[in-house]
Amino acid sequence: PNRRGCLRTLSRVIGVVTDNKKLLHAGKVGLALVLVSLLYMLEVIHDRLGDNAMWAVMTVVVVFEFTSGATISKGINRFIGTILGGGLGYLVALLAQQISGAGRVVAIGISLFIFGAAGTYTRMVPGVKKKYDYGVLIFILTFSLVAVSGVREDEIIKIASDRLWSICVGFAICLFISLFVFPVWAGNELHDSMAAKFDKLASSIEGCLEEHSNRNMDENMEKRTTDSFAGCLSVLTSKTTDGTLANFARWEPWHGRFGLNHPWNKYLQIGELLRQLATFVISFEVCLQSEKKVSAKYVVIAGINEHYETTCSLLAYTMRELGDRIYKMARYDQEGEAEAVTSKLRTLRSELCSQMPLSNGGETPSSLYVLAEIVDKVEEIVREVDKFGKTAGYTRK
């Protein structure tokens, strides 16, 4: 019975760890470290690689990242950077050995300056920075080490190949664990964060409506405004994170939910549309709140209150539905349903616009126009998401 209690406690601990992605990642890094240190401590490997086995430990610590895609990208960057830097460094060391005396030191110094500076400049080029920053860093590092130690060592080739081998072993361990032990896929994170954005915007739109129906005014409007902006602002500032995740997702092999050719760049396009929508939603809220300040106007708004409510709830419903479908990786149930939704939105929009020129006494609040803009944007998003579902090969349920 005591044994069973232990087992139960253990399984509960494992349950907690696997639920918490951060704890899980920490455990995976610990596991990788243990595996790689076993290699170092085992006689067989140590006899073969000597102290260069240290590079395997270093690789594990440095390359193991939170998502599988990031680990793969860093590992491949490190591998290629090491090979190129090592090869070039070896060439420089060989050439330098032809020169005798102080000339050799000068030649190596100059080559270090040139390749070090060129490499550092390359790292700052935006396209390289985004994808190959780490690879170029390792290139500079390996080049410097090999070129400099090439002056002294005769066994440079042996050392270099041992280190490369060692790096490969370290990378293989990282790769194995990050692909097969509770993998965290950058693709999944990107996918779920996009679905969550639809939910956030839907809640913001509903929030506007609530604010609108709730007529008591108060002074600290700014505070509440910034509070309810939170969802929109997080969508607005998500550009960098999305870009990084999409970059890592491209490195990931076929896995569970996504094929090799999953259209990751579509996520960035839809993200851009969602950011535009977020600016409109913020403007809508600001308009509503400023219109509230004059009660005279407010009475008039009450006249078209019903239209606001219908529109906002349809918009929020549509966005939530889209987020849900993206989350479940499904398209609309039937052929033409996307068109049905867009045409419903269009009808709504024209009903809204019919209110515009001749509402009671020439009074047309700006929020109405902004709301029409929001409807347009959501219509565009519906179409884009449907296209995305087609490209990604989602099925209709």
Place this chain on the structure above:
Amino acid sequence: PNRRGCLRTLSRVIGVVTDNKKLLHAGKVGLALVLVSLLYMLEVIHDRLGDNAMWAVMTVVVVFEFTSGATISKGINRFIGTILGGGLGYLVALLAQQISGAGRVVAIGISLFIFGAAGTYTRMVPGVKKKYDYGVLIFILTFSLVAVSGVREDEIIKIASDRLWSICVGFAICLFISLFVFPVWAGNELHDSMAAKFDKLASSIEGCLEEHSNRNMDENMEKRTTDSFAGCLSVLTSKTTDGTLANFARWEPWHGRFGLNHPWNKYLQIGELLRQLATFVISFEVCLQSEKKVSAKYVVIAGINEHYETTCSLLAYTMRELGDRIYKMARYDQEGEAEAVTSKLRTLRSELCSQMPLSNGGETPSSLYVLAEIVDKVEEIVREVDKFGKTAGYTRK
């Protein structure tokens, strides 16, 4: 004469390099690499440190960052991480040597797992991630290397101290170059980027006005909207960059324009206000554009056109003036001038509000309210910037 031509070309090349911060940084890294490799290649040092001198090269490549603050922060993180990790690793290795046989390997494996996992988890804690991410990484790395090689090496203390020494030499070179050779201060970058934000917002406000005066409507409103949003959006998304720069700026010693106690956190506060202003400016633009869609309304707006123009140009002028003063590190010329500016803004605001309830035929565009919000926000910013100037000890010109 040929010699003079050469000199002139050289000085022109140096001029181009020192003007371009990226080129300059690349050159500085190249220089640091040359210096550190000289150390390695010189007999004296190599005899003392052996192959551990390699760690100096590694430190230079990894620690040298674009701004001085980042270099200092990374170097200190690396130094402390190495000492703590090395010390703990040495303890573990010592204890493990008391155990014989397979038990030793198991003991080291377990300690690796515990400290590796704990360290990795710590890295993901937001507060640590922001400031000490690199230090903890180096802690894990050094701990693993020392604990693992402690099993085999008897000279572990000698090796560890040589490496530490070597890292110090590498860091000293980075520090010297990044502090004394054309330094790029994170503080300067943060300061100038804040001044630039004021300019961007001023231009956006002017842009709104221009859009407003320019009455021809066209269909692709969205495109233009997103174009003229660019300035506001870049302000909105600047939060992370500002945070990083402020973090690095705190590591920087007293230099040229800033004392040791320069209030770096004030930059983040003012940045927050500027981001709030940016959301209002975006809303203002959206309101203006939607109001334009109905010409009937437009005529009415023309009635208060003058007010818009006065307000927008005063706002833009105030913002530009503030940005300029921040850039020049000066406060307003006279005592009470900040109050004069805020009271001018308040007058303007009450003039605007007087238009609200009874403008021609009950017609009050939302943009008017949003503009009033903008005036409020700018007033708040004027006061904050004045407080900031007082804390930073700026003088009146």
